[in-house]
Every structure is written in C-alpha cells, then in structure tokens.
Amino acid sequence: MMTCRRVTELTTVEIAGELKFGHKLAVGFHRGLCAKCRRFRRQIAAVDSAVARHLRRAAPASADVRLSDETRVAMKRALELVAEDSE
C-alpha cells in the first residue's frame, strides 16, 4: 500500500486537480483505510481554501496598514512627473 507520507505529497497534486488516474485510485484506497490521512486531507484542503479566499481580496481596512504621509506624497509626486511628461 502507498505510504502516508506519499499520500500527503500527492495531496498537493490532488488539490490542483492534476492527480493521475492510477494515483487517484491508490490515494483513495489508502484513505479508505487510514483515518489519519483522511483527517489530514480535510484540514489541508480547508487551509488552502482559506488562503485562496484571503488572497482574492484586500485585507479589511485597519489602522496599521495605511500609506504613511511621506509615501503618499512621494507617490503623488512620481505620478505628477509622469503626467507632466506625457502632456
């Protein structure tokens, strides 16, 4: 039987939806008998969907992630420069 370690490795390929047919069978067979690997798969897939969702949006507004006044001024200046250039 495929080892737990190998099954965890293939879980990454599985999440991407690119598991080959033979591996799909072997992984499915292993999980049918191994509660540890079933639990691992559930947890790792959940972490992955959370990461995916988190990355799709910007973090909610918060006081600690704001442009500093200095950066703001510098950005505006840089934009003014290119805008003038193109006029």
Next chain:
Amino acid sequence: MPKARKPAAPHDGEPLLEPTLWVDRYGDYLLRYAVCKVAGRGEAEDLVQEALLAAWRGRAKFRGLASERSWLTAILKRKIIDHLRRAVRESSIRTKLPEDRAIDQRFTASGRWKRSPGSWTGDEPTTVLERKEFRDALESCTAKLPGRLRDAFILWHLQEEPTDSVCRSLKMTPGNLWTTLHRARMRLWACLGHTWYEVETDGSAKKGRR
C-alpha cells in the same frame, strides 16, 4: 479579478483618471491588497507605486467597463505576480531540492505518521477567516514560511494558470513545483494547527478551544 464587472462609477462626481487622486482614494486599499502577498511592507509600497505609474501610462486602455479600483487592482495583481516570479526564479537555480527535515520528522522511516494529525475543533478555516484574529494567525504563519516556499505558494494561488505554464514561467520542473508547494502547505498546516487549533507541534491534541 474574478469579480463581476461593474459599470463605471465616478466617485463624488470627480472626473476619472486623476492619478494623484488615486493615491488618496485607493492607496490604502491597494496597499492592503499587496501587503499579505509580498514579504515586506516596503516591497508592497513599491509595487503599489509601480502599479499606479503603469496604470497612468496605460490609461488609454481603461474603458470604464470595470470600476477604477478594480482596474487598478488588476494592474497591481499583475505587478505582484511578476515580482514573485522573479523572486522564485532567482532562488531556484538548484535543480534538486534538499531534504526537508520539518517533514521528515513527522513520519517514520517506513512512511507512516509518527503521530496522528490532531483534531481541529471549532470552526473551519474558511468560516473563521471572517475573524481578524484568524487572519492575523494565517498571515503570521505565512510570513514564517521560508521565503522561496512562501513566494511560490502565494504565486501559485494568484496565477490561476495551468501547471505547465506556471512551471515554464518559473523555470521549474513539475516535480519541483509540487514538492515546493507541498512543503509550504505542510508548514502552514502545522503552524495553523498549532497556533489556532491548539494542536501540539508534534501533532498530538493539546486541548480544545474555540
């Protein structure tokens, strides 16, 4: 952005395409979008600036089909992807990845779990993602990943492209890409299990919380 396109909606009656107004209107939003995807605050700020400059140069392409903010966000996302690609490519000259002791120690020599993964009690990660404390835990775990694993993992999520084109752009074999992603996932999973679900680092259950 996978979001549905919205009709152009100028804010407060101001004209569109006023680049210096972008900084005040969208600067903080764009920074918050970038900051969880790249390693440092400074890098995030640089990318926001690059994106705004690129947007101004490419303003002729803005057709008002998307909102100004999602147009700028799409340009920023492109910049972030390019940045991460460069970072991963620079660090992946080696063709063979070294052994990974963090993973080795979880399994016996015959490839079995040394200890069962601990049970996660409480809400699923996607549910609990609405809570700031969980997002902080997720970001701190992501920040703890070795740089190359982190960059490749984030990039994988951002690109939404087939594996072979990801591999080509990173000059990486599919085997190495899977291994890299697997290593990042294992660490993230262990870190979240430990910090949020209070499972011992060796995998055994500590106590239920949440």
